[in-house]
Amino acid sequence: MTEHMASFPVLTCMLLSPVVGLTILLFLKNEQEFLVRMVSLISAGISFALSIYTFVGYDQKLGGLQFVEKYEWVKSFGITYYVGVEGMNAPLLLLTGIVIFTGVLTMWELKERTREYFIFQLALVTGVFGVFMSYDMFFFFLFYEIAVVPMYVLILIWGSTRKIYAAMKLTLYLMAGSGLIIPGILMLYSSSGLFTFDMVRLHGVAFAPWIQKVAFVLMYLGFGVLAGVWPFHTWSPVGHVAAPTAVSMLHAGVLMKLGSFAILRVAMYLCPQGFQYWSEFMGLLAATGIVYGVFVGLAQTDLKYVIGYSSVSHMGIVGLGLATGTVDGLNGAVFQMFAHGVMTALFFSAVGFIYDRTHTREIHELGGFSKIMPVASAFFITAALCGAGVPGMASFWAELLVLVSAVKVFPVRGLFAIAALVIGALFALRVVQNTFFNEPNPKFMHFEDVSPFLGLPRMILIGFLVFFGIFPQVMVGLIKTSIVPFIQGM
């Protein structure tokens, strides 16, 4: 992979901006709520702006790894600080930027322990940025865990519905995943003979087939827990329901992508033969997840559970795309990570707004909500349409790419997935109908609709969904610059 050093440490700034923000927050007082929000917004905004810059500024003709920064960190253990951007992580950095920025705006009305909330949220987002940009396994894993653990506190304190149970379940599941990842990573480290955590250098090593098989499955299962791979997904609907709005946005929107991205970036990249051995198995789990998520989601009456299970099935699409191992499949998988991230963030953001006012998420109680809050409902309906895969939205292209290649590689599983998605779309529309277009519940008549300022984060999210729905080539072309060499390297 060709490397192009950064003239200005863009990525480090993107990473450190939340850190600086949270350090300032440590020294503020609880009472200075406005200042707390502004500091969080500015630090999230800087990261957001820089993520746009890397997305736009990535030179597609040049290709390879750009904005690279590389410093030796711990010499004797072969740890380097090595960050960069290429086609496959630029969209995900952008996604993180979008979700954190809109997340801070979404939590603008938070009253309870505001300062602590933003400290933990900024800590979490540092980890997310770090994972997407790291090319060193040590830092990759370090950031991976930073992204996972603050979640416990965030759900525990600011969550709702069975939060104590959900927080503990989520954390233990994800840490159990880490327990598999560590041996997998270290196995590659020590059997390479290079004593380096540098992924690009490790990629050049031809590991023995059995090592690849063992290490791959360890990492696939470990990261798969976070990616919501069926049957390890059970933490995710429970966790998403319990988490506060912005955390659900971050978690379903970004964190689950860490898992699937890690499978792509670490497991498949370093163990291609292991991947070939296990790809059938991956495809099977992914397809099962799609079908399972759709059908369990239909039975739910809580809007957040509906979204939670739809995430399982949408993440199944990512998994299916990865399992195909084709250019289109991987392309679609990465695109789907981005599209689903923005879409789910919009979903949770819309539900959060409704829940904050009505204190219910039950479908039948909300009834004809669109007559009370037309704008808030429109946000949800847009997300639902996007989830159903309506053309003109980003998800449409992503799912199309994945499903086309899936049908080629695994015909039966692919067809099952398509059938499930069609049924899912039908039922998603019924959820929308029951929630928003029935008789309105008189209890909620007095609520005011979304103000333009509070609508802003949702508008940003919709903007991105539509933009990439109309111009998918911007995204697909960018992702392709790294997927093509990736497949050739396998």
Place this chain on the structure above:
Amino acid sequence: MTMLLFGPELYYLGLAFVIFLFSLRRHPRMARDYPVIAVLAALGVVVAALSLFQQGDLFFKAYKVDLFSQIFKAALALGLFLVVMISRNLPHIEERHQAEFFLFLTTCTLGMMMLVSSVELLTIYVSLELSSYSLYILVPLRRGDDIDVEAGIKYLFIGAVSSGFMLFGLSYIFGATHSTYLADILPRMPQLVQSPIGLIGLLLALAGFLFKLSVFPFHFWAPDVYQGGANQVVTFIATASKAAAVAVLLRLAALGAGYGYSFTQVLVVLSIVSMTLGNLVAIIQRDFKRMLAYSSIAHAGYVLMGVISMQEAGFASAVYYALAYLVMNFTVFMVLSEVATDGRDLKIAELAGLWHRSPLLSMSLILGIFALAGVPPSIGFTGKLLLFTSAMNQGYFWLVLIGAVNGTISLYYYLKVVYAAYFVDSNLPPIQLSWPSKLLNWALCGVILIFGVAPDSIVELARAAVKAVL
């Protein structure tokens, strides 16, 4: 000038003498004596730090001053200073015994400093006993319920038994090699480790330190002593004493390096049993100190992973972890003794509402607890990863897998502490902190984070140090 090499030890001998004079007062005046002791203990850290790069031999080569020993001496000096810092109030120790409390802490530190420099079997034994006897007195010093007596007796008996094992083992090694100098024993070990006498001798010789480190099967004292001892005494046992034990364990284990398959296999088993047992039993504990006792058993298991690798990298990561453990465990104990101002045993549930009673303490607590649980970016995470890495490099795949799974199990009970401190509410009044303890809080948090993210300087230092041992 060679006596300058003995500088830190002489300093602490002098300090012990000064405190001895304080203890002779007819009417104890701790309020006036305490600042003097604190300043002198701080000065001790400076002395130990200044002599960091000294090298040489003393006392007919029975006593070796090298980077390895000096690092641990600095760590011990730091440990003593930190414990003194949280000993302003000693509510559970009678005032007329408080000077003795500091006196025996100092003699214990002195004994451990000599321990880490000893390279001769008898010197090791004598230094070990100097530090042990001080602790035998410190543990039952707490007044009140009978649990202190139980703790004191348990500690004494198990300590005496393990000393007995150790002497027996040392006698085997001496008998087989005709020398008490480690330098002479080392070249004769390859043939010996294959034979039962060498293997048993070496393993029994380690017993005394496995006891201090509370490795299975010498761990029985830990829960009772942790619960029964005064908070400050336990803090010292849980931090400084562990670091010293790791140091000597490394020196002695180096005797078995590279030769004995069965020797490392025994250590592998001890490591696995220790961490699994410690973590599983810790889950059901309600008393905070008892839970930390079981977590210390688990951590002893992790440290053994570094010893097992028998390589420079492994030993270096064990040293790193020992230092990290000192800092992070102290952080947790500091919060514990600040919350339990009356010196009582703290239940985990009594941490309730800490987030609004003292945001600073709750920040230190969450960082300390996350570091113990091995969550990044903390020294605990980096240390654990380095240990795992070096064990994996020697091909101990299963050991690493079990260790990693253990990390997950341990997270459960660590999170229960976070749960109590951050989620459960209480209407207890805020905790007022003095400015030195505020400063200490910030410093510890800084150390936990900074050396967790940028461990290079410590790792390099540790690597240079263990060259002297292997």
